[in-house]
Amino acid sequence: MPGSLKEQTALLLGDYFQHRLGGPALPPPSPAAETLRRAASELESRERPFFRACRPLALDERREPAALLSRVAEQLEAEGGLNWGRVLALVVFAGSLAAALAEQGSREEAGRLAEVLASYLAEEKREWLEAHGGWDGFCHFFNGHGSQPTDQNSTISSAIMAAAGFGLAGLAVLLAVR
Amino acid sequence: MPGKTLRKGAQQSPAPAAQEAVMQCSSQLRKIGDICNLQQKILNVITKLFCPGT
Numbered sequence: 001m002p003g004s005l006k007e008q009t010a011l012l013l014g015d016y017f018q019h020r021l022g023g024p025a026l027p028p029p030s031p032a033a034e035t036l037r038r039a040a041s042e043l044e045s046r047e048r049p050f051f052r053a054c055r056p057l058a059l060d061e062r063r064e065p066a067a068l069l070s071r072v073a074e075q076l077e078a079e080g081g082l083n084w085g086r087v088l089a090l091v092v093f094a095g096s097l098a099a100a101l102a103e104q105g106s107r108e109e110a111g112r113l114a115e116v117l118a119s120y121l122a123e124e125k126r127e128w129l130e131a132h133g134g135w136d137g138f139c140h141f142f143n144g145h146g147s148q149p150t151d152q153n154s155t156i157s158s159a160i161m162a163a164a165g166f167g168l169a170g171l172a173v174l175l176a177v178r
Numbered sequence: 179m180p181g182k183t184l185r186k187g188a189q190q191s192p193a194p195a196a197q198e199a200v201m202q203c204s205s206q207l208r209k210i211g212d213i214c215n216l217q218q219k220i221l222n223v224i225t226k227l228f229c230p231g232t
Contacts, residue, residue: 043210043214047210050206050210054203057199057203068196068200071197071200071204072200072203072204072207073204074204075200075201075203075204075205076204076207076208076211078204079208080208080212083211083212083215084215084218085210085211085212085213085214085215085216085218086207086208086211086212086215087211088211088214089207089208089210089211089214090207090211093203093207141218141222142218144221144222144225144226
């Protein structure tokens with residue numbers, strides 16, 4: 001992925017927030033952006049009650065939702081550090097706050113959340129990101145070790161087919177022995 | 179008056195309430211993130227085992 005980590009992060013989160021807030025249906029600018037859209041959507045669907053319950057927080061602290069996001073990010077990694085799952089959960093959380101703000105007409109404040117998150121990840125957590133392969137590492141992790149996002153389903157299907165193949169072969173051997 | 183005391187307490191300490199919300203939120207996000215991370219790790223191991231070429 002070309003560009004500095006800061007640029008990549010800003011581009012990636014900018015695309016996700018725009019996608020999350022129902023902006024124009026543009027194609028994702030990079031494989032990492034496509035992966036983030038997919039993985040975030042899956043996580044948000046799976047944990048919908050929690051992310052819905054978080055939305056009023058943005059409105060309660062309407063004067064400073066960016067400060068709320070910073071405090072949550074700080075606490076999130078206070079125990080056990082970061083991992084890609086926690087990074088994804090934080091991005092989805094920020095997206096939920098941004099969506100709540102945008103619905104109330106505070107689109108600028110929603111954009112500010114993307115900036116705060118990009119700055120937190122690319123500056124404060126730069127070392128961690130670099131040590132884990134940057135956003136290519138994220139893409140790699142959430143796509144089952146390097147396959148393209150669109151290949152994820154076929155990879156899982158192949159894994160299931162392989163497992164089924166082993167099972168059938170074992171059954172055939174058992175029948176042959178008897 | 180219990181209601182009055184409660185309201186007075188809430189007015190005097192908005193910061194601890196906000197801090198409590200931050201703690202609960204981050205704790206839940208930590209759990210969600212860790213589960214997601216573990217699930218993806220297991221999926222990656224399965225993929226690597228059965229589809230080593232991908």
